[in-house]
Amino acid sequence: MGEVVERRKRYREQVRDEIKQVALAQIARDGAAALTLTGVAKEIGVSGPALYKYFAGRDDLLAELIIDSYASLADALSAAASMSAESPARARLHAVAHAYRDWAVAQPHRFLLLAGTPVPRYEAPADTVDKARAVLAPLLEILATGDSWPRADVLRSELAAWIADVPAVADWVRDGLGPAATAAPDVALAGVVTAWVRLHGVVGIEAVGLFNGMGLQPSTVLAQEMDALADAVGLG
Amino acid sequence: MGEVVERRKRYREQVRDEIKQVALAQIARDGAAALTLTGVAKEIGVSGPALYKYFAGRDDLLAELIIDSYASLADALSAAASMSAESPARARLHAVAHAYRDWAVAQPHRFLLLAGTPVPRYEAPADTVDKARAVLAPLLEILATGDSWPRADVLRSELAAWIADVPAVADWVRDGLGPAATAAPDVALAGVVTAWVRLHGVVGIEAVGLFNGMGLQPSTVLAQEMDALADAVGLG
DNA sequence: TGACCTGGGTTACAGCCTCTAACTAGAGGT
DNA sequence: ACCTCTAGTTAGAGGCTGTAACCCAGGTCA
Numbered sequence: 278m279g280e281v282v283e284r285r286k287r288y289r290e291q292v293r294d295e296i297k298q299v300a301l302a303q304i305a306r307d308g309a310a311a312l313t314l315t316g317v318a319k320e321i322g323v324s325g326p327a328l329y330k331y332f333a334g335r336d337d338l339l340a341e342l343i344i345d346s347y348a349s350l351a352d353a354l355s356a357a358a359s360m361s362a363e364s365p366a367r368a369r370l371h372a373v374a375h376a377y378r379d380w381a382v383a384q385p386h387r388f389l390l391l392a393g394t395p396v397p398r399y400e401a402p403a404d405t406v407d408k409a410r411a412v413l414a415p416l417l418e419i420l421a422t423g424d425s426w427p428r429a430d431v432l433r434s435e436l437a438a439w440i441a442d443v444p445a446v447a448d449w450v451r452d453g454l455g456p457a458a459t460a461a462p463d464v465a466l467a468g469v470v471t472a473w474v475r476l477h478g479v480v481g482i483e484a485v486g487l488f489n490g491m492g493l494q495p496s497t498v499l500a501q502e503m504d505a506l507a508d509a510v511g512l513g
Numbered sequence: 514m515g516e517v518v519e520r521r522k523r524y525r526e527q528v529r530d531e532i533k534q535v536a537l538a539q540i541a542r543d544g545a546a547a548l549t550l551t552g553v554a555k556e557i558g559v560s561g562p563a564l565y566k567y568f569a570g571r572d573d574l575l576a577e578l579i580i581d582s583y584a585s586l587a588d589a590l591s592a593a594a595s596m597s598a599e600s601p602a603r604a605r606l607h608a609v610a611h612a613y614r615d616w617a618v619a620q621p622h623r624f625l626l627l628a629g630t631p632v633p634r635y636e637a638p639a640d641t642v643d644k645a646r647a648v649l650a651p652l653l654e655i656l657a658t659g660d661s662w663p664r665a666d667v668l669r670s671e672l673a674a675w676i677a678d679v680p681a682v683a684d685w686v687r688d689g690l691g692p693a694a695t696a697a698p699d700v701a702l703a704g705v706v707t708a709w710v711r712l713h714g715v716v717g718i719e720a721v722g723l724f725n726g727m728g729l730q731p732s733t734v735l736a737q738e739m740d741a742l743a744d745a746v747g748l749g
Numbered sequence: 750t751g752a753c754c755t756g757g758g759t760t761a762c763a764g765c766c767t768c769t770a771a772c773t774a775g776a777g778g779t
Numbered sequence: 780a781c782c783t784c785t786a787g788t789t790a791g792a793g794g795c796t797g798t799a800a801c802c803c804a805g806g807t808c809a
Contacts (some may be wrong), residue, residue, distance in 0.1 A: 327758055435730060474714035486631060501664070502707070
């Protein structure tokens with residue numbers, strides 16, 4: 278009956294989860310490049326090719342870890358955004374930015390899965406692009422409460438054209454702006470892009486260890502960058 | 514005689530160069546993760562273990578490619594700086610920033626060797642840190658012509674402490690500031706760090722392909738970020 | 750109950766990679 | 780002639796990927 282099928286399915290999911298968890302631990306230890314299916318199998322106590330019943334191959338497993346990580350990061354950011362919903366926009370920007378960094382610092386190997394060296398010719402599945410956009414959604418609402426950004430004319434017009442050309446983006450922006458929006462969509466989007474770039478700058482450098490031995494706290498740099506952005510777009 | 518020894522040495526260098534060149538091509542094609550010594554050997558027309566006479570192993574070869582890339586990037590930036598020596602500081606900042614991006618875009622695989630996912634537990638040799646600092650040296654002189662940066666108090670004080678604590682850094686800053694410096698060392702250094710973070714943000718995102726499908730030019734974002742920085746530090 | 754199907758697991762193997770060991774050949778020096 | 784040093788060779792151990800063929804237990808169904 279269906280119940281048995283259910284039970285089997287559940288078991289299958291459980292094993293898949295265990296595999297993913299062990300793989301993540303292995304990545305944390307030795308890096309994604311060193312992930313081997315047989316290594317995972319050995320650690321689980323099962324012999325080599327068994328794992329091919331669960332994942333089509335090493336790269337398939339990796340791809341699934343990436344997708345999970347996107348979701349996890351998106352959750353972390355939207356949690357930070359909703360937790361700070363009552364605060365002024367500048368404080369919310371800091372909250373989301375630090376949530377991003379905290380997530381990445383707690384598990385740099387996972388961050389690098391998303392933002393590190395990609396596999397050439399690997400094409401992210403189409404919905405991954407959407408997921409990536411979803412990660413940044415909380416920023417949109419926050420930056421929509423700014424009012425202007427004098428110097429960013431070229432960037433704004435490029436983004437305005439993008440909004441006009443791609444309906445999915447237009448929808449995303451409209452949904453994301455929220456009721457308190459005071460900024461034009463292209464201004465808010467320029468803010469999001471800039472915030473993303475700066476987040477990536479700070480966190481990416483920290484994650485690969487390039488800040489080591491420099492006498493500064495990454496969190497200081499991040500705070501500084503977010504303040505500069507808040508100033509530029511006129512966040513309260 | 515010594516001459517023959519010389520000739521042998523030259524030959525050896527020549528072969529090492531050929532190996533590195535082929536390896537770079539292979540990385541450009543399939544990514545650093547897919548680099549294999551035997552693959553290089555096959556392409557060169559020599560059989561497997563022969564390459565171990567020239568490099569201790571795959572990772573050794575990779576490490577040398579990284580060091581070379583640092584030098585190449587540093588050259589590109591200092592060339593851009595000296596080529597624009599007569600221009601106003603804001604223009605020079607743009608010139609160096611775009612040189613950085615151009616270098617990376619022309620050979621993303623090489624950029625990712627420097628800034629992409631690192632091998633865990635791999636410790637960069639000590640002089641690599643110096644080389645990395647050298648990459649940013651041209652920015653120091655340029656940003657030293659700013660005059661202030663009101664919001665960056667915490668960052669400045671951290672950097673001032675670093676300068677005070679580490680003589681090598683103090684020397685580097687003193688040498689780099691140049692005769693036209695109008696900024697305090699900590700202000701200039703804060704500017705360099707910020708420029709680096711933003712450079713890394715834009716170029717890192719572009720290099721891993723995350724800008725794909727977004728309706729914007731990475732160069733626009735970069736220009737925008739550098740202008741914002743120039744405004745903040747008061748570059749002419 | 751007994752035949753059958755399904756899915757997790759197994760071993761065997763082909764093919765590729767790293768890196769070591771042991772050997773050969775040739776060029777240089779004495 | 781003899782010695783040495785170096786670039787290259789083949790052989791091989793050990794590890795990984797991924798495929799193929801097989802086993803076995805549990806559930807299904809006549």
